[in-house]
Amino acid sequence: METLALRRLSEFAVPTAHELSALEGAKQARREFRRNQIISRQGDPVREVYFVAEGWVGSSLEVNSGRKQLAKIYMPGDLAGLPNIATTRATSSLVALTNVTVDVIPVKNLAQLFEQASRLGFMLFVASQQERVLLMDQLAVVGQTSAIQRVAAFLVHVHRRLTVLRPEAGLVIDWPISQQRVAEGAGLTAIHVNRTFRELTRRGLIMREGKKIRLLDLAQLCELAGLPDHVFIRNPSWLAGYCGGV
Amino acid sequence: METLALRRLSEFAVPTAHELSALEGAKQARREFRRNQIISRQGDPVREVYFVAEGWVGSSLEVNSGRKQLAKIYMPGDLAGLPNIATTRATSSLVALTNVTVDVIPVKNLAQLFEQASRLGFMLFVASQQERVLLMDQLAVVGQTSAIQRVAAFLVHVHRRLTVLRPEAGLVIDWPISQQRVAEGAGLTAIHVNRTFRELTRRGLIMREGKKIRLLDLAQLCELAGLPDHVFIRNPSWLAGYCGGV
């Protein structure tokens, strides 16, 4: 669904035709990955980033104890692997959480993108600040809350992201994420995630239906998660005044 | 020490005179804060970011349980509060960890900065990716490691940051951070941080000397922390080809 990706892209400000074509021009090749395949590996030299066209991509860091932290779920329209460009070797691995399609963007095209469409560059800059906000939120959840709050926050977060892509999605989430991966995201063990899911079910907050999860009481889940529901800026006045690239 | 700030700024690529003056032009006013004063508050509308000229600034998120997460320590040369520009209301508070001096940069000047010195804009973009890397590291530490590893990681992190500012700093760190704040950063309680400091001391890894901490065995601390020592890019080839703003 190319349309999903576009919907995400326009979240902050609608890109112009010129900006879209600059983005298209930066793409080098389309690549497909099967669920659980590694797209790029922690420690490898960084040459490219990936525009997610379809599917979910996870960003995962391994610490020397061998345990992994899932730091981010990239969805259609996201630019995956951007943080890696800051270091000589990739700080995180990218893994396909579902079957995915990505467009490869070489790092050097990225710099050109900033020249050719500098307003788009500034939009990417702001989007990166958005990502920092989400990371800080996740850090606060993992660092300061209980297991049940962390799992609730994980569910609420994914639901909110999906709602941006498909406002009509509703309360039933297609859930391709194993409990092991939820554990990696929430800083828990898979076993405890399992017990926590059951507790959420027992409390009547969620219902699991095969590979879907139904959120039975979103308000209470949000309350439990304690995540502020940020209002990301849209068409800010200081961007309107920005005259580059159009 | 204005020089400290400049050293941090030049870490990634040396700014031109034009870029420096554009940055100066973006600054609106200088402000001073005493230790523990709030510079800007979570939930308030966002109008400005802060260039740290001197001292340490903490970025802190409060979750609804009332507990706080210290997400970042800004040091001289850092742009504090940048993530807040992505949302209508500040997602985190900025607090003076020491007495600090900051230069206020209104958000709208920031967009102008991208126009006037677009190479500098791209440098800020890459610096933001660096911040994402550091945040993901912290998340991995908090999510996946034990208390002693987290505190070791905190120490190693601060030491590395200081070494960028003053390569000659050595192994004795001026330590203005209370154990309560370390706890907020590491996702622990202050009491447990205290016990963990004592354990690190017992193992001969650190020594506390009043308001300083001496790292007795940096290699073993790093090993314990398990944090990869990233090599951040310097003067990347794809920036050299970047022709904007000079």
Added chain:
DNA sequence: CGGAAATTTGAAATCGCTCAATGATAGTGG
């Protein structure tokens, strides 16, 4: 249908938290 991956369950151990109190240090005002 077979085998691997994911989920579920139980029992025991442990790491870090809570509660409660004491001691040290630094800043403030008289």
Added chain:
DNA sequence: CCACTATCATTGAGCGATTTCAAATTTCCG
């Protein structure tokens, strides 16, 4: 200069949330 106060550091005892280990069961995929 000293008393006063607030903040920060330290210590002990007991508890509880989460982990670990071990194993059974279910689901998924070829």
